[in-house]
Amino acid sequence: SQKIEQNSEALNIQEGKTATLTCNYTNYSPAYLQWYRQDPGRGPVFLLLIRENEKEKRKERLKVTFDTTLKQSLFHITASQPADSATYLCALLDNAGNMLTFGGGTRLMVKP
Amino acid sequence: GAGVSQSPRYKVAKRGQDVALRCDPISGHVSLFWYQQALGQGPEFLTYFQNEAQLDKSGLPSDRFFAERPEGSVSTLKIQRTQQEDSAVYLCASSAGFRNTIYFGEGSWLTVV
Numbered sequence: 001s002q003k004i005e006q007n008s009e010a011l012n013i014q015e016g017k018t019a020t021l022t023c024n025y026t027n028y029s030p031a032y033l034q035w036y037r038q039d040p041g042r043g044p045v046f047l048l049l050i051r052e053n054e055k056e057k058r059k060e061r062l063k064v065t066f067d068t069t070l071k072q073s074l075f076h077i078t079a080s081q082p083a084d085s086a087t088y089l090c091a092l093l094d095n096a097g098n099m100l101t102f103g104g105g106t107r108l109m110v111k112p
Numbered sequence: 113g114a115g116v117s118q119s120p121r122y123k124v125a126k127r128g129q130d131v132a133l134r135c136d137p138i139s140g141h142v143s144l145f146w147y148q149q150a151l152g153q154g155p156e157f158l159t160y161f162q163n164e165a166q167l168d169k170s171g172l173p174s175d176r177f178f179a180e181r182p183e184g185s186v187s188t189l190k191i192q193r194t195q196q197e198d199s200a201v202y203l204c205a206s207s208a209g210f211r212n213t214i215y216f217g218e219g220s221w222l223t224v225v
Contacts, residue, residue: 004154006154031211032211034213034214036216041221042218042219043116043118043203043216043217043218043219044155044203044216045216046213046214046215046216049213089154089155091154091214093211098143098160098162098167098168098210099145099157099160099168100145100157100205100214101157102147102154102155102156103154104152104153104154105153105154
């Protein structure tokens with residue numbers, strides 16, 4: 001069956017450290033993968049999109065990697081700040097489909 | 113508009129009541145999506161429009177759920193005879209076209225009592 005898995009346990013890190021979040025998928029042929037940030041009571045906010053033929057994307061303190069052999073994307077936040085505390089969602093668009101399918105999200109807590 | 117706009121932001125409905133949730137996509141966006149998000153979980157796909165055509169409604173949980181986009185812009189998600197299990201956040205999203213970035217609204221929070 002098709003699955004998109006993110007670590008359901010919260011990730012707690014110290015301010016200034018790099019946060020790394022994982023997204024693994026099974027039985028998809030992805031066209032692209034998107035990462036979103038979601039704060040409590042708010043809708044998902046788009047962060048980065050990485051296509052199947054791209055290995056890495058960067059935007060300011062954010063970096064996303066995409067390994068279609070391992071079927072995994074990693075999302076990194078460098079020099080993390082308490083304001084980065086939120087839930088991060090990965091979402092995948094399958095080549096055979098029209099809509100994004102989401103993982104369950106990982107909650108990140110950055111402590112000062 | 114600048115972003116995807118949804119209304120109402122919060123709705124409390126009595127069980128059995130009908131509700132209508134509205135979505136204004138980003139201006140010019142041809143693709144529109146509805147998702148349902150339960151507390152602590154990722155959004156789940158409900159339905160997808162390309163302009164006014166509803167191309168995929170495979171995620172609608174029952175025939176009590178109905179969505180329309182008659183003029184290819186604003187969309188309405190209607191839930192008839194609401195049940196407690198319908199309590200969730202209903203998210204609308206839009207994109208400029210096939211395989212473009214998808215942007216979400218703030219959601220409509222539905223509580224059925």
